[in-house]
Amino acid sequence: MKSMKVGLLGLGVVGGGTWNVLRRNAQEITRRAGRQIEVVCVAVRDVAKARARIGEDVCITDDPYEIVNDPNIDIVVELIGGITTAKALVMLAIENGKHVVTANKALLATHGTEIFEAASAKGVMVAFEGAVAGGIPIIKAIREGLTANRIEWVAGIINGTTNYILTEMRSRGLSFEQALAQAQHLGYAEADPTADVQGIDAAQKLTLLASMAFGIPVQLSRAYVEGITELNAVDIAQAEQLGYRIKLLGITRRRAEGIELRVHPTLVPANSILANVEDAMNAVLVSGDAVGQTLYYGKGAGEEPTASAVVADLVDVTRLHTADPGHRVPHLAFQPESVVDIPVLPIDEVRCAYYLRLSVNDQPGVLAEIAKELSNAGISIGSMVQQPPDQGEASLTFLTHQALEKNINQAMLAIEALPFMRSKITRLRVEEF
């Protein structure tokens, strides 16, 4: 049978991994796919360097448009990253009737709706398993494995860098800065770690997961995003004492009023399965009304784990490219005409439990006044712990029952105005799942 001809844009970490895996496992992959998947051309910045790496028998170009416009190429694999050039290349590939495989979450979370519409109109596939949680087949699980379910919520550790930093902060007592430096030293964090530590990378992935779970358009701009840069060792230790660990979670949940879409540090019970996903590992927990909770765990980044997802997409496209486009798996899990614009709730309307840590003057009546303000805002206290006072300062930590975020904010404002308060309240969200 005729081989599938692939053009590879980029030979960096994931591009190089994809090249290696396709070469090394060529026989195994052909036994599965039923035909050979062949990289016929690679576009890179430095042709000489690429030539030294991958040899003489493949075309190498420094012009990615040469690949996107090559009539012999069936599938374009976009692994150059970034948004502007990547978008132009992907849109042109679609226009030229080529299928696209990409691991570019920033591109899809920003322009996914437009890209998927163009692909549907042209009858080509845009596959993106590598865009979320590396080699874990979570997109396949949600789009295909759980189709029977009304999905209720998805909660995931979908950024390995921050999970590594949080693991080190908790287990070895490092500060955020120390753990970040160590992550950079080990190659888990980039020189500019902003997208990871501020939660932006996780929000891009979560946005895609939410669209597929609930059949809503891709809308990164409506996600609430809070990173881990403000977390300190006191709260990590205090959480542990209360039986919790702090994880940077992406959470999306269907509520009667709309969809919650939020990334933030979250207290989860220390004996829960998500709490025990440590180091740079990723895991996504999905709750469906029929199946209950299922979890998907593995490496969320890296050369070959991400390449594993890219190549799985190549096999999928190879299998499905002769199928009637109307019967392929829809890009966002639901048929395009039945994607519904359910509103994404602002963070004020989110409901969860809260961790509140207060520094107060050690004087009588403090607890009563705080409890009164919480009660005024309709917030019910689950538990409270007081640290022994130190130099006239007492530390109080509250775990509340479920409450609306705007009510918590109202209570915090009122409490912070009280005369015995020493500093701003530290507020973290809590999920029990």
Add this chain to the structure above:
Amino acid sequence: MKSMKVGLLGLGVVGGGTWNVLRRNAQEITRRAGRQIEVVCVAVRDVAKARARIGEDVCITDDPYEIVNDPNIDIVVELIGGITTAKALVMLAIENGKHVVTANKALLATHGTEIFEAASAKGVMVAFEGAVAGGIPIIKAIREGLTANRIEWVAGIINGTTNYILTEMRSRGLSFEQALAQAQHLGYAEADPTADVQGIDAAQKLTLLASMAFGIPVQLSRAYVEGITELNAVDIAQAEQLGYRIKLLGITRRRAEGIELRVHPTLVPANSILANVEDAMNAVLVSGDAVGQTLYYGKGAGEEPTASAVVADLVDVTRLHTADPGHRVPHLAFQPESVVDIPVLPIDEVRCAYYLRLSVNDQPGVLAEIAKELSNAGISIGSMVQQPPDQGEASLTFLTHQALEKNINQAMLAIEALPFMRSKITRLRVEEF
């Protein structure tokens, strides 16, 4: 678009769950599949009872052949269980050009090769996600999500009944008989628990996983199967003291000499992810050369979790039924012509670490003689623990390094012949993953 017409054989636990899920989530499922999936006829033993349950607007028959021969039906869902009648119905459905969805692991592990061949020849699909690990989409993960990988091994907790029993034995100190009685009382174990507690159910599932992981024929008869009926509280406690938990694992591994295919109680490190899969939950750990280790976790049985898998299969078949049969996902992950009959190794040729517990007379020189026999058989000791002697009897527990099972057997024979031995050696296998 024309709906897909489904005939349902059986309205028991999984059949009833499938009916419920298809009804309750009809709208959500149609939004995904792009067309309605409609149960048009149900075959049951007791028509009146079924009529009372599912109402008047669906055909109900007590003759399953009526469904299998009905030219209006596109997909037959076989949920009656057992092997003989189920096989006849499935083969006839295939002959009649219908797609088949089944959760019948006993049927497929026994007659899978024949059934899949018939289906391939006829150009129809036999989908069986519900046959392994309930609602966890593990078949999809192995057949599609991990296609880039040379899979190295699969290890899973794929029987919820025994996992529940082992959890209760460890956490509450129950005997096997007590834990089994409790499992039966709670509906986790059947009145005749043989297939579960003797490891047969797990072996059926493992056999299917092995075929898909390595591209080998289905061959249940070559699996090594050891259940949990002989496990006692002493070994569970002793394992815990050594930092291990005992799980009934299905393990299949590719080695240079052939394929390991085995179900047995296994010591796994207490802090490993498999050790912490408790109660009736299932989890499958897959190691691939590109992706590394990925884990899939959820409920492995029950009405709606298994129905979740059956309905996902219905959606898959609905999506793929217009596709060229040569491009569908192969039944056993690899194209039929490239399934290779790699030999399955007999248990004698399996290699792992071992736990050996010995009761001996408390006298000098015992340890030296045991160590000599282990050394004669080429077995290296990792660690040894001795319990304080009690009434002249001492208990010694060894953890060996990796060894061939036949060498362990040879050493055990020699040691059991020594005069100071009080009883047979308790031998368990150990895996670190």
